[in-house]
Amino acid sequence: MSANPIIETNAPASRLQTKLRTENVSMVFTRDGESMSVLENINLEVGDGEFVCLLGPSGCGKSTLLSAIAGFFKPTVGEIRIDGEAVRNPDPRRIFVFQERGVFPWLTVEGNIGFGLARLSRSERMQRVSHYIKMVGLEGFEKSYPHELSGGMKQRVEVARALAVNPDVLFLDEPFGALDSITRMVMRGELLRIWLAERKTILFVTHDIDEAVQLADRVVVMSARPGRIQQVVHIDIPHPRDISSPRYLELRDGILSQIGLAHNL
Amino acid sequence: MTSQGQPGNWERYVWPILATAAFLAFWYFAVAWSGTKIFPSPREVERGLAELLREGVLYRDIVDSLRRVAMGYVAAVFLGIPLGLLFGWYPAVNQVVNPVIQILRPISPIAWIPIAIIFFGVGDHAAIFLVFLGAFFPILVTCVDSVAGVPLIYRRAGSNFGFTPPQLLARVVFPAALPQILVGLRIALGIAWLVVVAGEMIAVNSGLGYLIIDSRNSGKRYDLVVGAMLLIGVIGLILDLLFRRIETMKPVRWGFRNDS
Numbered sequence: 142m143s144a145n146p147i148i149e150t151n152a153p154a155s156r157l158q159t160k161l162r163t164e165n166v167s168m169v170f171t172r173d174g175e176s177m178s179v180l181e182n183i184n185l186e187v188g189d190g191e192f193v194c195l196l197g198p199s200g201c202g203k204s205t206l207l208s209a210i211a212g213f214f215k216p217t218v219g220e221i222r223i224d225g226e227a228v229r230n231p232d233p234r235r236i237f238v239f240q241e242r243g244v245f246p247w248l249t250v251e252g253n254i255g256f257g258l259a260r261l262s263r264s265e266r267m268q269r270v271s272h273y274i275k276m277v278g279l280e281g282f283e284k285s286y287p288h289e290l291s292g293g294m295k296q297r298v299e300v301a302r303a304l305a306v307n308p309d310v311l312f313l314d315e316p317f318g319a320l321d322s323i324t325r326m327v328m329r330g331e332l333l334r335i336w337l338a339e340r341k342t343i344l345f346v347t348h349d350i351d352e353a354v355q356l357a358d359r360v361v362v363m364s365a366r367p368g369r370i371q372q373v374v375h376i377d378i379p380h381p382r383d384i385s386s387p388r389y390l391e392l393r394d395g396i397l398s399q400i401g402l403a404h405n406l
Numbered sequence: 407m408t409s410q411g412q413p414g415n416w417e418r419y420v421w422p423i424l425a426t427a428a429f430l431a432f433w434y435f436a437v438a439w440s441g442t443k444i445f446p447s448p449r450e451v452e453r454g455l456a457e458l459l460r461e462g463v464l465y466r467d468i469v470d471s472l473r474r475v476a477m478g479y480v481a482a483v484f485l486g487i488p489l490g491l492l493f494g495w496y497p498a499v500n501q502v503v504n505p506v507i508q509i510l511r512p513i514s515p516i517a518w519i520p521i522a523i524i525f526f527g528v529g530d531h532a533a534i535f536l537v538f539l540g541a542f543f544p545i546l547v548t549c550v551d552s553v554a555g556v557p558l559i560y561r562r563a564g565s566n567f568g569f570t571p572p573q574l575l576a577r578v579v580f581p582a583a584l585p586q587i588l589v590g591l592r593i594a595l596g597i598a599w600l601v602v603v604a605g606e607m608i609a610v611n612s613g614l615g616y617l618i619i620d621s622r623n624s625g626k627r628y629d630l631v632v633g634a635m636l637l638i639g640v641i642g643l644i645l646d647l648l649f650r651r652i653e654t655m656k657p658v659r660w661g662f663r664n665d666s
Contacts, residue, residue: 213562233568243563246660247581256577257567288660306567 157188166219194357202368454629478537490549533605540601548590585661
């Protein structure tokens with residue numbers, strides 16, 4: 142066993158260019174006259190094409206952080222920069238994927254995936270749509286409505302809708318949280334396959350330690366109330382990852398103890 | 407409804423027919439045993455309606471009533487939905503106009519009859535205006551509520567793709583609110599059908615409402631009064647059934663199912 146099983150770094154691996162940076166970001170919500178600090182002094186850098194997981198217990202502010210980075214609201218303090226530009230609004234170059242609840246129930250699979258492609262000509266749009274339908278394995282369901290699909294299929298629709306506009310960055314907010322465990326495993330594999338093929342920058346929020354260690358280049362472990370970055374763990378296992386390898390277990394257990402959980406139930 | 411409560415195929419027709427037959431039988435015997443000379447029996451009503459049908463009056467009255475409802479209702483839809491979307495989308499605007507809406511809304515369209523006659527004179531336009539008033543407020547109010555109730559997640563997902571607010575309204579907010587808006591439209595259609603009868607009793611000289619008041623005033627033909635009442639009921643039912651078919655269309659069906 143190495144002396145230092147966990148490699149800690151707030152910066153991406155040096156070969157990557159910085160894509161996204163949060164500078165001293167804090168977030169305070171005021172409710173009923175009482176102010177509550179949700180995020181405190183978040184400094185994070187994400188490299189171009191990097192896969193970063195934000196990991197933490199529920200209520201630690203990780204979804205709030207992701208929404209702020211996506212431009213849905215402004216942090217109370219600090220600045221978020223993507224490609225050096227301050228983030229002010231949501232932007233089609235950076236797509237947010239909700240749980241499958243973000244799929245539009247009034248549109249077919251085709252309509253959902255083509256939603257962001259209104260500027261393209263009809264033939265171009267159809268071509269792009271069918272490409273991504275194939276990528277997420279929904280051939281034959283083009284004309285189906287979301288209520289006719291399973292949870293996993295709806296999630297694929299949302300991922301395809303995001304990819305179809307060819308964004309640089311994907312934000313995924315517990316995207317597989319509502320799926321059963323088998324579908325969840327399959328979807329992780331597919332997301333990795335797509336990421337390896339398209340090399341988008343991915344910021345992925347989860348409360349599942351295994352999920353984080355299976356997917357990410359770096360795992361950002363957050364503590365709760367107020368949300369702070371507790372530790373950043375570099376997952377130095379090449380893909381495809383052997384999830385019973387000693388190194389995998391070492392990293393996972395390192396994060397487990399960091400969060401303060403015992404290894405035995 | 408649970409599978410236990412789900413009626414079988416034949417039961418869906420047999421029970422309603424039996425209930426209707428029981429109603430007619432009750433009516434028939436109630437008239438016969440009470441010995442009333444004024445209230446008509448089902449047979450007399452049938453004969454009265456057949457007489458009107460032969461003279462071609464009935465058909466004209468039905469068409470006139472439906473035409474007035476259609477015009478008033480369509481005007482209410484085309485004004486109520488855009489305004490409802492606007493007020494729902496901009497809560498600040500809604501705060502300004504809401505008190506006025508809330509004061510006007512509970513006023514029965516019947517109370518507007520004198521005003522309608524001042525504005526439009528005695529005639530078609532006054533009746534159509536009353537139908538419009540009856541349908542407009544329910545459409546406006548459900549539209550405002552349903553737009554305000556569109557989940558934040560849809561708005562965010564939509565805004566992420568770089569649309570302008572009008573595009574967002576047309577492509578996300580309106581379709582997301584549509585199932586609930588349809589509920590309001592259906593209620594409004596029912597009200598429009600209620601109001602047209604009242605309007606026709608005062609403002610015009612055709613239509614089913616006029617038929618009722620005219621049959622009473624000229625010769626106390628209560629068989630025709632009751633016949634027109636029944637027709638109003640049946641046509642209202644048909645309108646409602648037709649409207650319900652819209653709710654099963656795929657782009658809106660998600661809003662009416664519990665299991666999606």
